[in-house]
Amino acid sequence: xxxPNRENDxxxxxxxxxxxxxxxxxxxxxxxxxxxxxxxxxxxxxTRPF
Amino acid sequence: MAMATAHPETxxxxxxxxxxxxxKPRVMSLVIFTALTGLVCAPERINPxxxxxxxxxxxxxxxxxxxxxxxxxxxxxxxMRRTRGRPVPSGKVQGADALALGxxxxxFSVMLMGxxxxxxxxxxxxxxxxxxxxxxxxxxxxxxxxxxxxGGLAGALPPVIGWAAATGSxxxxxxxxxxxxxxxxxxxxxxxxxxxxxxxxxxxxxxxxVVKGAASTRLQILVYSLLLIPxxxxxxxxxxxxxxxxxxxxxxxxVFLLLAWRLYRSRAGEAADPRNDDxxxxxxxxxxxxxxxxxxxxxxxxxxxxxxxxxHLMGATPLELFR
Numbered sequence: 001x002x003x004p005n006r007e008n009d010x011x012x013x014x015x016x017x018x019x020x021x022x023x024x025x026x027x028x029x030x031x032x033x034x035x036x037x038x039x040x041x042x043x044x045x046x047t048r049p050f
Numbered sequence: 051m052a053m054a055t056a057h058p059e060t061x062x063x064x065x066x067x068x069x070x071x072x073x074k075p076r077v078m079s080l081v082i083f084t085a086l087t088g089l090v091c092a093p094e095r096i097n098p099x100x101x102x103x104x105x106x107x108x109x110x111x112x113x114x115x116x117x118x119x120x121x122x123x124x125x126x127x128x129x130m131r132r133t134r135g136r137p138v139p140s141g142k143v144q145g146a147d148a149l150a151l152g153x154x155x156x157x158f159s160v161m162l163m164g165x166x167x168x169x170x171x172x173x174x175x176x177x178x179x180x181x182x183x184x185x186x187x188x189x190x191x192x193x194x195x196x197x198x199x200x201g202g203l204a205g206a207l208p209p210v211i212g213w214a215a216a217t218g219s220x221x222x223x224x225x226x227x228x229x230x231x232x233x234x235x236x237x238x239x240x241x242x243x244x245x246x247x248x249x250x251x252x253x254x255x256x257x258x259x260v261v262k263g264a265a266s267t268r269l270q271i272l273v274y275s276l277l278l279i280p281x282x283x284x285x286x287x288x289x290x291x292x293x294x295x296x297x298x299x300x301x302x303x304x305v306f307l308l309l310a311w312r313l314y315r316s317r318a319g320e321a322a323d324p325r326n327d328d329x330x331x332x333x334x335x336x337x338x339x340x341x342x343x344x345x346x347x348x349x350x351x352x353x354x355x356x357x358x359x360x361x362h363l364m365g366a367t368p369l370e371l372f373r
Contacts, residue, residue: 021066
């Protein structure tokens with residue numbers, strides 16, 4: 001007979017892996033938007049009127 | 051349409067790798083390759099970070115449409131040997147989750163493309179996703195034997211999107227890249243379907259060999275191959291490709307035609323040999339020619355785009371293109 005606790009461990013590992021993947025995806029998205037903003041604004045910031 | 055195939059209590063919790071499979075990573079790598087070619091061949095240079103973002107958006111958009119396709123086609127996929135191990139029909143991922151992933155990634159890729167590059171590229175990307183997920187998947191695929199001919203437009207657009215991302219325009223040469231993939235798709239897929247037609251018939255998908263028969267399919271492969279080669283050679287005369295490209299497209303085109311002719315003269319798709327039918331890609335005697343053309347078609351397209359990419363990266367061709 002299979003141990004139900006082992007199955008729960010596997011499910012927990014899978015869920016933890018998904019959570020980490022989502023976290024990394026969100027962090028990557030934030031960095032991406034930041035970098036794109038800097039690149040897009042770069043020239044304009046240097047020449048903006050004060 | 052998508053259905054839950056396993057009881058909630060017995061279904062395994064989906065891993066992140068299962069969600070990655072929904073994006074069809076191998077197809078995604080081909081899309082990245084063709085989109086990058088369009089971006090590099092464009093006569094204007096953009097910031098490399100923005101170029102990378104453009105390729106990322108196109109890749110994620112392709113993954114999103116693949117996820118939507120797997121959500122909608124779960125019933126078909128479950129009936130075919132080639133696709134029944136996919137995450138939704140195998141019960142690893144729920145259909146609703148595949149739908150949600152597809153929608154979220156579609157919005158993400160289109161919005162980021164619009165804000166980081168330009169809205170022409172974003173519009174083309176949105177069109178491509180909708181065309182693949184709605185026009186091809188939900189309509190053409192189950193309705194007509196011309197499904198992959200018309201639906202092939204979705205796979206042909208990435209180089210145009212790449213070009214548009216770089217320049218904000220889509221001149222003739224960008225559409226020439228699109229035309230190459232568009233004309234290449236029918237002989238490529240029909241060669242494959244000649245030795246997998248039983249699977250398609252079982253799933254009720256009206257692929258050409260199922261609807262019109264093997265002989266008609268082989269003839270159409272030959273006709274499309276004849277039309278394809280001039281389109282493949284054309285970039286050498288519009289300033290897009292150089293001498294190397296002319297040689298690769300011309301010589302490769304001759305091999306393509308030879309293989310298409312051999313396939314036309316064969317009995318591929320007709321002779322089912324029950325002694326050798328224990329695997330999807332096992333080659334039956336009559337189907338060897340179909341497999342040869344299928345394999346070479348992949349090599350030919352890869353060579354064409356790799357040559358263009360190499361020529362432009364090395365600056366071997368003048369960049370006075372149509373604008």
